[in-house]
Amino acid sequence: MRALELKLDELAGLCEGLDLPAYWVDRYGFIQWATSAALQRLGWPEGLWQGRRISEMMPQSRIFEVLAGGQSLRCRELTYIGETIQISYQPCWRDGELLGVWAVIEQQEKSCLELEEEEIGASRLLIQMYETLLGDLLLGLAVVDSNGVIITVNQYWEKLFGVNLAEIQGMPLKTLFPESHMGQVLATGQPRIGETWTRDDEVYFLSELPLRCGELIIGGLVKLVPVENVETRDLVARYQLLERKLLFYQSELSALKHEEDPFVAIIGENPHMVKVKNMARKVARGDATVLILGESGTGKEVFAQAIHRASPRADQPFISINCAAIPENLLEAELFGYEEGAFTGAVKGGKAGKFELAHGGTLFLDEIGDMPLAMQAKILRALQERQIVRVGGHKPIPVDVRLIAATNRDLVAMMQAGEFRSDLYYRLSVITLQLPPLRERRDDIPALVKMLIEKFNKKYLTSVEGYDKELERFLLSYSWPGNVRQLENVLEYAFNMLEPGQKLLTLQDLPEQVTGGGPLGENDLRLETVVARAEKKAILQALQATRGNRMEAARLLGIQRSAFYQKLKKYGLSGKEEDHD
Ligand SMILES: Nc1ncnc2c1ncn2[C@@H]1O[C@H](COP(=O)(O)OP(=O)(O)OP(=O)(O)O)[C@@H](O)[C@H]1O
Structure with a gap:
């Protein structure tokens, strides 16, 4: 940060030294500095502009477009206190982050004329390039100017429409090709792609794109690609595959939404499973907290979702969070959200946490056994007081959530070892479902x-x-x-x-x-397998040494808790070492 401040100061000093009318607006729109030449040009009295937003000082400023779009604007004309001035805006970035915008009041109008000439020159060059490229490609191409008037077309296009370039040059594209939406493309700068057009039973893909030169839209390009083209056929096939996949997911989604009894989708006719399903069906109707126990991959989340969908909260959100997969220092912000400026990297305007997002619905806390003790206390408080406070905030926010928690750890043993709060355990375990x-x-x-x-x-x-x-x-x-x-x-x-x-x-x-x-073939001597076998063994030993305490085991192995959790998943370990040794 210091280095950056120095650079901004240097820029200010340099502009001042060059007597350049310039000012700097930070990414929130506040004026940070302005040179004496700028103050004189703009008539800003000393002491009035400091700490103010540019929008207060100059409501017609275009800086917000630059802050929003991140692209420079050159020689933008505006009328300010009865005078026409031109300002160029240059956004400045550091490590992918927008720092602010440097604005320079242009001193000579000539520079803008030069710019326009440059732009026209560039567009000519672009058109020449297109003319060379148009050649005899197996697709129809047409280039229009910014008014939608035909500048050039290629031979394929000529044949397709039965015309000559000479007779259509200067003609509005719409006259020759009424189906075109080029007017809209030129007006909005938004391309239209993926549409089809048919002539004499032949199907073509139609794309209409704006041609840009920096900021300026200088014309448009129309492409007509015959579907018969081999490459296109391949694309069509892939597109159809994607479309079928999309339909599949849509049908899955609507099946999920309209399922009469959400437990039907849970496969399990084994007597133990039937018992658990019946119990879950009953508890779904109420609002009690549910604790689901079972090894990894036994369907704890599937049950939690089914309970939610069979509950009166079904139309409200179901929010799920895996407590073990989130680094400890981020967990509180994930659960309770944070206010703007709560820590470095905090999003502007703050962010809602999972409790807030689940308001009115169900919050599923997976791997609750891996929740640090301090966080356990905060969760208990949120449940008792039915309100939360965002990190870095003071205002209590009411939350109405049904909590479903899950773990594959022995919470009773953890409680006895002082690793899990007994008050939270009793609160969570009102109803317990054990999945086999x-x-x-x-x-x-x-x-x-x-x-x-x-x-x-x-x-x-x-x-x-x-x-x-x-x-x-x-x-x-x-x-x-x-x-x-x-x-x-x-x-x-x-x-x-x-x-x-x-x-x-x-x-x-x-x-x-x-x-x-x-799980890992003993006869396989490939390095990858041997390393995996050794890694699995080390994890099992660490779990044994810590009596199944994952946090302790991760610490013993010297790896992050979330990385440790991923490895457990990779090797299909539940964290109960005796199961798989
Ligand atoms: N009884 C079941 N019927 C159909 N699919 C199931 C069933 N049980 C589990 N699955 C499927 O198995 C996968 C794992 O289930 P789920 O994520 O619910 O397990 P989990 O116990 O929550 O695992 P973890 O503790 O590792 O988060 C999911 O894709 C789920 O759809």
């Missing part, structure tokens, strides 16, 4: 796989019908340390390995780390 790991409900695996195959068939436009006996045996016997999420990832991997037209999934389509005799 997948290895304890293997009878649900076929239904889950069927659902996932349908899902990925839609996503990848494939037509897989099932899997062979060998794969079936594997799917039913594997330990699935990462539970349903791992099953989902493994099958998605298989879909990416499919041969064209393949109807049955086989064991060979699955990732080797899974099929190689355990």
Whole structure:
């Protein structure tokens, strides 16, 4: 910051020394300095302009366009106290951040005339360039001036419209091509792309783009690309694929929105699962806090969402936050928001936290067992007082949220070890749902796989019908340390390995780390696997040494808590080391 202040001071000194009428406006629009020449030109009395916004001193200033758009403006004319003056504005950036705008009052009008000439010269050059490029490309091109009058077209265009360049030069494009929207493109500077146009049963992609020279729109370009063109056909195919994917996601979304019973989508006919689903269905109707326990990937978030959708709050937001994945120093601001200027890098105007965003709806705190003690106290206070205070603020903000929390850690043991506040535990655990790991409900695996195959068939436009006996045996016997999420990832991997037209999934389509005799194949001596094996072992040892305390384990390993959490996910570990040793 000091170096920067020095540079701004230097700029001020330099302008003063050169007797240049110039001033500096910071990124919030406040005038920071002005040279004596500028004060004289603008008639600003000393002492009146300091600390004021430029809009107060000069309401017609164009500086806000520059602050908003980040692009320079040259020789902009404005009338100020009865006199016409021209000002050029130069935005100044540092490390991608806009610092402010340097404004210089032009002294000679000639400089602006020169600028216009430069601009006209540049546009001529541009047109010449286009004429050379137009040649005999397999697409129709037309260039118009800023009034939409045809300057040139290429041979393809001539043939397509059955015209000669000489006879249409100077003609408004709209006369020759009434379907054009070039008028709008030139007026707004916004391109129109992705439209189609048909002539004699031939379909063309139509794009209309503005041609710019710096700030100025100097004309427009029309492109007509026949869909028959091989490259275009490829594009069309990809576009159609994207469109189908979009339709798929739209239908998924509306299915989610209109599901009568949100628990239907949760697959699980295993008796334990049925019991949990029935209980969740009942508690959804009320407003009580729910604690969902279960290993990673068992569907805790799926349950939380279903509870929300089956609750009277269904039309309000469902906001989810993974407490373990967010660095400790950012957690408070994420949860409670912050006021402007609360810390370096704080967004202008402040930011709402998850509690505020969830107002009226449900807040899902995933991995609550990884919440630092200080934050636990703040959450408890927010729940009791039904209000929060943003970081750096004083004003209490009322919040009405239903809280659903989840963890795979043993909160009772943590409580006894003083790592989890008992008052918060009792508040959270009014209703507790315990989700079984997948290895304890293997009878649900076929239904889950069927659902996932349908899902990925839609996503990848494939037509897989099932899997062979060998794969079936594997799917039913594997330990699935990462539970349903791992099953989902493994099958998605298989879909990416499919041969064209393949109807049955086989064991060979699955990732080797899974099929190689355990989560990490012991016979695989590739460096990547050996390093991964060592890393997994170190994590398990750290978890053992800290009796499953992830924060402590991360500290022992000398890595960030969020990085540690990612590694747990990568190796399909739940944090309970004895499960997977
Ligand atoms: N019973 C289920 N039926 C259908 N899909 C499920 C089921 N359980 C889990 N899934 C799917 O498995 C994935 C993981 O589920 P989810 O994110 O709810 O697990 P989690 O327990 O919250 O995991 P973590 O603790 O790691 O955040 C999701 O893609 C979810 O859709």
